[in-house]
Amino acid sequence: xxxxxxxxxxxxxxxxxxxxxxxxxxxxxxxxxxxxxxxxxxxxxxxxxxxxxxxxxxxxxxxxxxxxxxxxxxxxxxxxxxxxxxxxxxxxxxxxxxxxxxxxxxxxxxxxxxxxxxxxxxxxxxxxxxxxxxxxxxxxxxxxxxxxxxxxxxxxxxxxxxxxxxxxxxxxxxxxxxxxxxxxxxxxxxxxxxxxxxxxxxxxxxxxxxxxxxxxxxxxxxxxxxxxxxxxxxxxxxxxxxxxxxxxxxxxxxxxxxxxxxxxxxxxxxxxxxxxxxxxxxxxxxxxxxxxxxxxxxxxxxxxxxxxxxxxxxxxxxxxxxxxxxxxx
Amino acid sequence: xxxxxxxxxxxxxxxxxxxxxxxxxxxxxxxxxxxxxxxxxxxxxxxxxxxxxxxxxxxxxxxxxxxxxxxxxxxxxxxxxxxxxxxxxxxxxxxxxxxxxxxxxxxxxxxxxxxxxxxxxxxxxxxxxxxxxxxx
Numbered sequence: 001x002x003x004x005x006x007x008x009x010x011x012x013x014x015x016x017x018x019x020x021x022x023x024x025x026x027x028x029x030x031x032x033x034x035x036x037x038x039x040x041x042x043x044x045x046x047x048x049x050x051x052x053x054x055x056x057x058x059x060x061x062x063x064x065x066x067x068x069x070x071x072x073x074x075x076x077x078x079x080x081x082x083x084x085x086x087x088x089x090x091x092x093x094x095x096x097x098x099x100x101x102x103x104x105x106x107x108x109x110x111x112x113x114x115x116x117x118x119x120x121x122x123x124x125x126x127x128x129x130x131x132x133x134x135x136x137x138x139x140x141x142x143x144x145x146x147x148x149x150x151x152x153x154x155x156x157x158x159x160x161x162x163x164x165x166x167x168x169x170x171x172x173x174x175x176x177x178x179x180x181x182x183x184x185x186x187x188x189x190x191x192x193x194x195x196x197x198x199x200x201x202x203x204x205x206x207x208x209x210x211x212x213x214x215x216x217x218x219x220x221x222x223x224x225x226x227x228x229x230x231x232x233x234x235x236x237x238x239x240x241x242x243x244x245x246x247x248x249x250x251x252x253x254x255x256x257x258x259x260x261x262x263x264x265x266x267x268x269x270x271x272x273x274x275x276x277x278x279x280x281x282x283x284x285x286x287x288x289x290x291x292x293x294x295x296x297x298x299x300x301x302x303x304x305x306x307x308x309x310x311x312x313x314x315x316x317x318x319x320x321x322x323x324x325x326x327x328x329x
Numbered sequence: 330x331x332x333x334x335x336x337x338x339x340x341x342x343x344x345x346x347x348x349x350x351x352x353x354x355x356x357x358x359x360x361x362x363x364x365x366x367x368x369x370x371x372x373x374x375x376x377x378x379x380x381x382x383x384x385x386x387x388x389x390x391x392x393x394x395x396x397x398x399x400x401x402x403x404x405x406x407x408x409x410x411x412x413x414x415x416x417x418x419x420x421x422x423x424x425x426x427x428x429x430x431x432x433x434x435x436x437x438x439x440x441x442x443x444x445x446x447x448x449x450x451x452x453x454x455x456x457x458x459x460x461x462x463x464x465x
Contacts, residue, residue, distance in 0.1 A: 006372055028373070035368045036349050050373050076362075080425075100438020101423070102416065103350060105362045106369070236437035 005047040016181050018049050020209055027051045029072055029108040033115040041125050056213055065219035071110030071212045090226040090247055094168035097230045100237050110212040117159035118239055130156045131200040146305040152266040157200030160264055162239050167263035170271050171245040174217050180210040193268030222247035229320040240264035242313045244320035255279050265313055284325040293317035331355045331366040342382035342411045353439030356412035357381050363419025382411035397452035405443035413439045417453050
């Protein structure tokens with residue numbers, strides 16, 4: 001690891017001032033991804049700004065009837081929060097299917113949003129990677145790409161976003177609250193992460209001088225019909241090959257509102273209007289689920305080792321919807 | 330934190346396995362919660378209470394989980410054992426286990442390359458059962 005300085009800050013304003021004058025400084029909270037990347041020499045911050053003493057570790061109800069989750073709440077504390085378990089069970093489920101108990105006890109909500117891809121070439125500094133070093137080339141496109149993206153890919157990068165939590169947040173229409181020296185703003189979760197395009201080095205639309213302070217959940221939590229289906233190479237403690245967050249509002253067998261988001265398939269959690277439109281107002285039937293799955297994977301493209309993901313993702317969408325609708329299979 | 334424990338405090342019970350948060354050998358309890366010490370910066374936990382495997386026994390008396398691991402032969406080489414036991418202590422205080430499947434899921438952050446999993450689950454199950462019995 002390289003040498004770095006350490007600063008502990010008491011409030012958001014002081015944290016923002018440090019990174020304003022030292023852009024190579026980085027915030028640290030749980031550190032589960034950042035410290036690992038520093039050991040790998042992928043991240044080389046000149047200074048770590050310890051934000052764990054900032055007052056951002058609470059979960060509160062909002063005046064709109066939703067929930068505000070502070071950026072420093074740990075993943076475990078979100079998943080096991082009584083209000084989250086009762087009102088947003090999809091979110092609890094998704095978080096508990098990610099990482100390990102130890103990591104969930106450390107990792108923060110803000111850090112989960114900011115975590116980097118687990119593409120093995122991104123981690124391996126002896127190989128070219130456009131995300132690490134823009135313009136160097138992508139080793140994954142013609143390399144070992146079993147875990148890589150099949151949707152929204154670019155000629156420069158086929159890495160995936162590794163988060164489970166963010167897939168559920170996308171299905172739930174969460175909003176990310178951020179603060180910069182110019183004040184606060186809100187970014188919908190759909191706009192928070194970016195596609196790789198020709199700037200795969202930039203993962204999110206958070207500006208370099210901003211900080212995540214909270215995530216807001218709207219009032220509707222889809223408490224009756226939901227499923228976070230995660231398919232991986234081992235039963236637990238592995239990243240998703242494909243994951244699906246499905247949430248339905250049902251009236252008898254009729255779907256009044258459908259939400260479907262996927263993880264493990266793109267540079268950002270993936271959600272499209274068309275598949276949901278194909279479900280809204282229709283009956284919850286295997287045939288309709290299949291049509292939605294086909295629409296969800298429209299334009300999907302494999303790179304060799306990950307070709308199987310296209311069929312797998314379609315089946316995962318059908319199964320997640322079937323389980324959410326509580327249909328007999 | 331892992332290096333601070335091992336290299337500066339000579340508390341070598343906590344083990345360095347992968348050093349990347351993937352194996353769980355370095356698991357310790359911080360203010361009662363299980364964490365990976367290899368990904369934790371000691372300076373950030375100033376004032377926190379760290380419990381390692383050395384701190385679980387009461388003099389010569391083993392912690393119930395330590396005794397259960399011995400009774401069930403829940404290890405072979407023993408390298409992952411301090412992490413397994415500290416993780417299990419955290420698991421018990423979390424109170425989320427309803428059956429053995431929950432133990433397997435919630436202990437998945439601790440890898441045992443000797444494959445002593447069956448006996449590890451049995452040891453933890455016994456301690457949970459004894460705790461429930463004692464409560465009655």
